[in-house]
Amino acid sequence: MPRNFPITSRIEFRGDANEGPNVRGDFDPERKCVEYLFTELALDTTNLYTQNLDTTSTIALASGGLLFTTAATDNKVATQSFGGIWWYAAKNPTVEMRFQVNDITNIAIFAGFSDAVTEAAATMPFALATATLTDTCTDGVGFLFDTDQTLDYFNIVNTKNGTQAFSQLASTFVPVNATDLVLRVGLDSAAKATFWWNGVACGIKSAAVTAATPLIPFFGIKNMSASAHTATLKYVRIWQDM
Numbered sequence: 001m002p003r004n005f006p007i008t009s010r011i012e013f014r015g016d017a018n019e020g021p022n023v024r025g026d027f028d029p030e031r032k033c034v035e036y037l038f039t040e041l042a043l044d045t046t047n048l049y050t051q052n053l054d055t056t057s058t059i060a061l062a063s064g065g066l067l068f069t070t071a072a073t074d075n076k077v078a079t080q081s082f083g084g085i086w087w088y089a090a091k092n093p094t095v096e097m098r099f100q101v102n103d104i105t106n107i108a109i110f111a112g113f114s115d116a117v118t119e120a121a122a123t124m125p126f127a128l129a130t131a132t133l134t135d136t137c138t139d140g141v142g143f144l145f146d147t148d149q150t151l152d153y154f155n156i157v158n159t160k161n162g163t164q165a166f167s168q169l170a171s172t173f174v175p176v177n178a179t180d181l182v183l184r185v186g187l188d189s190a191a192k193a194t195f196w197w198n199g200v201a202c203g204i205k206s207a208a209v210t211a212a213t214p215l216i217p218f219f220g221i222k223n224m225s226a227s228a229h230t231a232t233l234k235y236v237r238i239w240q241d242m
Helices: 014-019
Strands: 031-036 051-055 058-062 063-069 077-082 094-101 105-114 127-130 133-134 141-147 156-161 163-168 179-186 195-196 200-205 214-224 230-241
Touching: 014 031, 051 058, 051 063, 058 077, 063 077, 077 230, 094 105, 094 214, 105 127, 105 179, 127 141, 127 156, 133 156, 133 163, 141 179, 141 195, 141 214, 156 200, 163 200, 200 214, 214 230
Parallel strands: none
Antiparallel strands: 031 230, 051 077, 058 063, 063 230, 077 214, 094 179, 094 230, 105 141, 105 214, 127 133, 141 156, 156 163, 179 195, 195 200
C-alpha cells in the first residue's frame, strides 16, 4: 500500500463521517500552529493581544467571535495584533482570518502581517487615498479595503523596508455586509507572498517583505464616517516551520 498520497485540493468528510474522529495522529507536526478562537473569559491584553482603540472604540468578546466597534467619528480605529513578534518569512508563515463587517460603506479593513505590534492613533499598517498607498509599518503584507480609494475593491498590499506597493483586485473582490470572508496570506522563505480569498488564490507578490524581519498577525477596521462600524472576527490561525 502506498505510504504517501498527494492531494491537490482537500479531503472532505460527509454524512456519518462527521459524527466521530476520522484521523489519528498529528497533521504536520513540523509546523508551529497557533489558533485564536476567542473562547476565553476575558481578553488578555497584557500577554496575548495588543489593542489600538481611538476614544470610544472597543474590542470585546461577543457571540460568534471578537467584536470590533469603532467610535462614531471619522478616522477612528479598532485594531488588534496577536501574540508577540516572531513570525518570519524565512520560516514560511501563513495567517488566515475569518470575519464579517456590518457595513462595507465608509470603512477601511486590514488583515495580514505587520512588523509593528501597535499603531498610533487613527492609523492602521496601510491606507489608500485615491490611488496612493501609505504605510506606517516598515515591513508588512496583507489585504486592504479602503473606501477612500477611487474604486471600493480589496487590494493586496505590501511594504518591504519602507517601500510599499499595491495591486487592486477585480470588482468581484468586495466584502458583503454581514457575510463571512476568509482571507489568507502565506509567505515563503524568499518572502514571496501568496493571497487567498475564500480559499481561492487571488494574487502573488514577489519579495513582499524582508525575510529576516519578525512579523505579527494584525487585524483592524477604521471608520470613515460619523457612524460607528463593527466587525466580528471569528478566528485567527497562524502556521510556521519550526
